[in-house]
Amino acid sequence: MNISRYKTYCLECKTLISDIQKSFIIDNSRPQSFCSEKCVEKFYQNEIHDFQEQEKELRREFQIFEIHSVDEDTLRNYRQESLLDPDEIWEDSNPINEKYYYLLKSYPYEDSILTNITICKMFNEKPSFIFHSFFTSSTDLINSYKLGKKVKGLEEGEKGYQKEQFVLPQEILDEIAVRKNECFAQMLVHRKETDISFETFPLYEQFIKKTLDDPDEIYEEIVDGYTIHTMFKTNFYENKAFSHYVIGMKVMNGKEEVLLPIFSFPTIDEELLAIYNQGKRIFKKAIN
Numbered sequence: 512m513n514i515s516r517y518k519t520y521c522l523e524c525k526t527l528i529s530d531i532q533k534s535f536i537i538d539n540s541r542p543q544s545f546c547s548e549k550c551v552e553k554f555y556q557n558e559i560h561d562f563q564e565q566e567k568e569l570r571r572e573f574q575i576f577e578i579h580s581v582d583e584d585t586l587r588n589y590r591q592e593s594l595l596d597p598d599e600i601w602e603d604s605n606p607i608n609e610k611y612y613y614l615l616k617s618y619p620y621e622d623s624i625l626t627n628i629t630i631c632k633m634f635n636e637k638p639s640f641i642f643h644s645f646f647t648s649s650t651d652l653i654n655s656y657k658l659g660k661k662v663k664g665l666e667e668g669e670k671g672y673q674k675e676q677f678v679l680p681q682e683i684l685d686e687i688a689v690r691k692n693e694c695f696a697q698m699l700v701h702r703k704e705t706d707i708s709f710e711t712f713p714l715y716e717q718f719i720k721k722t723l724d725d726p727d728e729i730y731e732e733i734v735d736g737y738t739i740h741t742m743f744k745t746n747f748y749e750n751k752a753f754s755h756y757v758i759g760m761k762v763m764n765g766k767e768e769v770l771l772p773i774f775s776f777p778t779i780d781e782e783l784l785a786i787y788n789q790g791k792r793i794f795k796k797a798i799n
Contacts, residue, residue: 523550532749537632537639541609548708551640562630562643566652573651579625585688586646588695589618593627594638594713603659613656614638615664623648628656637713683762686737687773694758694774697786706780707753715777718746718755723772725796726757732790737761740770741787742794746777753779756787 519528522543528534534544535551545551552559570576581589597614604610614629629644647653707715726742733739738761743754755777759770 519544521546521550523554537634538609548710555640555642559642566643566645569652569655573649575647575649575652577647577649579620579646579648581620581625581646584692584696584699587699588691589616589625589627589646590629590644591695591709591712592616593629593644594631594641595716597629597663599657599664600662601657601659602662611642612638613658615653615656620648626653628653630656637716639714641710686735687760687771690734690737690739690758690760691773698776698783701783701786702778703780706783707777712776715748715753715755716775718744718748718777719757719772719775721746722755722757722775723759723770726794727796728788728792729794730788730790731793739790741789743784743787748777751779753777754784758787 519534520526521528521534522545524546526546528544528546534546535548536544537551545554579586593614593616597616599613599615601613601615602610603613610633612631612633614631615626617624617626619625625646625648627644627646629638630642631638632640632642722742722744725744727744729740729742731738731740740759740761741756742759743756745752746755747753755775757772757775759772761768762771763769
């Protein structure tokens, strides 16, 4: 007779988790399980409130009163980019050595810089739960969230990993920004509540290269004179099938034409396939 000696219970509601593969583990430094996203939010609701209040207190202390004219869709897109590819990551610990991460990413804004600051947990080197996220142009406020040790991002003159420099004309950068916003807005309009949640998108970043290198199908269309490629690939994450989309725009890098990915997302909604598979199909993978 097989006896399960060790059982796992939700940290919040104490429900027995019969299938550990379906549990939510959000913290490498505290690898305990939750049965649902709702229980994760409930368990951390006090800390969510604390981080919100900390921002308010710092703004009062530094007398920061900001009004930004950036539309909400653009800010939402910025938040997603900040999770996928932050400029800096700072790791800090509380008195009992639980780790918290501060993700910073900056964007040009009028005559200054607009920085997104996200406070989160990380699991397997990816953001897993967000406590708080906001934007600011205040150097004092930004520096207040550079806590603990920097685990990503190099100071000028430091050696190590640095992004490849890819210089594009401003008109191309503007067009890319427009396309990103349009793609994200389109997904918001057509996305169903039962689809993969935005909060887990960083977990699917690993599939971008696989989709680019070995897509199932590629569609091509010309939009405002630019060649847009939409490709998708069926992948598996935690033994569940999903489609991963990458939308790219062809640009010139010197004398070479390259495909620059501008937007990507995972989905389990088959109806979304028809919406994004636009233009002429130029490739379909042979089924053996």
